Amino acid sequence: MGTMGFVLLTLGALAVGVVAGVLARQQVVERKRRQEKELSDGLLEEARKEAETIKKEAILQAKDNIFRLKADFEKESKETRKELQNLEKRLLQKEENLDRKSESLDKREGTIAKKEKLLAEKERELEQRSQELNRLIEQQRVKLEELSGVSAQEAKELLIKSIEEEAKHEAALIAKRIETEAREQADKKAKEIIALAIQRYAGDYVVEKTVSVVNLPNDEMKGRIIGREGRNIRALEATTGVDLIIDDTPEAVILSGFNPVRREVARLSLERLISDGRIHPARIEEIVEKVTQEIDTAIRDAGEQAAFDVGVHSIDPEIVRLLGKLKYRTSYAQNVLQHSREVAFLCGMMAAELGLNEKQAKRAGLLHDIGKAVDHEVEGPHAIIGADLAKKYGEPPEIVHAIAAHHEDVPAESILAVLVQAADALSGARPGARKELLESYVRRLENLEKIATAFNGVNKAYAIQAGRELRIIVESESVSDADTVLLSRDIAKRIESELTYPGQIKVTVIRETRAVEYAK
Numbered sequence: 259m260g261t262m263g264f265v266l267l268t269l270g271a272l273a274v275g276v277v278a279g280v281l282a283r284q285q286v287v288e289r290k291r292r293q294e295k296e297l298s299d300g301l302l303e304e305a306r307k308e309a310e311t312i313k314k315e316a317i318l319q320a321k322d323n324i325f326r327l328k329a330d331f332e333k334e335s336k337e338t339r340k341e342l343q344n345l346e347k348r349l350l351q352k353e354e355n356l357d358r359k360s361e362s363l364d365k366r367e368g369t370i371a372k373k374e375k376l377l378a379e380k381e382r383e384l385e386q387r388s389q390e391l392n393r394l395i396e397q398q399r400v401k402l403e404e405l406s407g408v409s410a411q412e413a414k415e416l417l418i419k420s421i422e423e424e425a426k427h428e429a430a431l432i433a434k435r436i437e438t439e440a441r442e443q444a445d446k447k448a449k450e451i452i453a454l455a456i457q458r459y460a461g462d463y464v465v466e467k468t469v470s471v472v473n474l475p476n477d478e479m480k481g482r483i484i485g486r487e488g489r490n491i492r493a494l495e496a497t498t499g500v501d502l503i504i505d506d507t508p509e510a511v512i513l514s515g516f517n518p519v520r521r522e523v524a525r526l527s528l529e530r531l532i533s534d535g536r537i538h539p540a541r542i543e544e545i546v547e548k549v550t551q552e553i554d555t556a557i558r559d560a561g562e563q564a565a566f567d568v569g570v571h572s573i574d575p576e577i578v579r580l581l582g583k584l585k586y587r588t589s590y591a592q593n594v595l596q597h598s599r600e601v602a603f604l605c606g607m608m609a610a611e612l613g614l615n616e617k618q619a620k621r622a623g624l625l626h627d628i629g630k631a632v633d634h635e636v637e638g639p640h641a642i643i644g645a646d647l648a649k650k651y652g653e654p655p656e657i658v659h660a661i662a663a664h665h666e667d668v669p670a671e672s673i674l675a676v677l678v679q680a681a682d683a684l685s686g687a688r689p690g691a692r693k694e695l696l697e698s699y700v701r702r703l704e705n706l707e708k709i710a711t712a713f714n715g716v717n718k719a720y721a722i723q724a725g726r727e728l729r730i731i732v733e734s735e736s737v738s739d740a741d742t743v744l745l746s747r748d749i750a751k752r753i754e755s756e757l758t759y760p761g762q763i764k765v766t767v768i769r770e771t772r773a774v775e776y777a778k
Contacts, residue, residue: 430740498524518586557582604681
């Protein structure tokens, strides 16, 4: 009983304790809840106050912005009103100006209308007067035509023709005067033209006709030809008078010079030195001297052979030597010695047909180009140089004259001179003689004559001297002496513009006088 009671008491105490604990915890919880509620209420109050503060600040800021915008708008509105007022003032001023201008225009229109009325009346009067004048002019024209027997159109044509002929005559006189003045300085101008022609001459032809090529066994030979410090090449150039060109051309040396005889001496000398192998200044002088003697002998042999072939004898040895030199001379790619033979044979045949001295004709033909052997050393045309040489070495006067006249440097005064001219032209004109095809040669001659005959007043045209000269015969009734100058120049200009040809073409217009012009 006692134990049970104790247990019960204990349980009761525990229950009381549990209940007390529960109540105490409830009180703690309740207190915490009240504290939290108070805290949340405080936070809510602070948040409400802060929100009201932010709201008030936003309202104040909005009011400030509205006030500022309102002030800006009023300022802009004020400026806009001011600009509008200014524009209105300007418009009013423009309207006033337009009104004044309109009034002024109205006045002017009135004045112009009056003037137009006056002008219309004057125009009517002028029209009437013009009709009257035309009627009077027509009457006068009819009377003039009746009196003169020529219509108005014919009179115009006569007047135009007269003015044209007068202008041509004056132009011809001016051209003749200019030509006369030019002749006064012909020598100086000719030298300038020759110098310019030499500078602009076709390079291919110059290279072909002024250089020789010597083949070498190997490129090491170039060093031996040059020698120590260039003494061998200097010795070669000094003894031969020819320039040696040693460049990158493989296994070859180029010899350059205008004198074909010296160039041939240099070529043979260099070939012998190369084959001999001993190349030094003393040996060079020795070889060059020997080759020079051999070439001189060959030249004499060539001259003697040419004279023998033609059948001409008793020629001075110096003339024979000059004749042999022509073997190394070319003209338009034609060998001059062979050309001289052809001319001699042609002269002989023509002389035989005419019953003249055949041997004399052959002699003149063979020697006609003898001046070309020295024309690079002596100034002047080769025909005059050749005549001087022939005279110097005792040729007969008729031979001397035929040589001098074969290119009309002097007038031909004998049949022999004319024969040499014709034979020289035939030899040069032979198709193939000067590297020109027959078709192109004939076509060029036909074109030359066709160009000349296309001009008014030309009666006949002849292309002669292998196309190097064009002779034109004009009608004396339609072409005056002064007109021949213009005609020769016009034909020469037409040839220059329409044809392609080597060298130059001499244009000769023949009437009572001759006017000569060159197409270059």
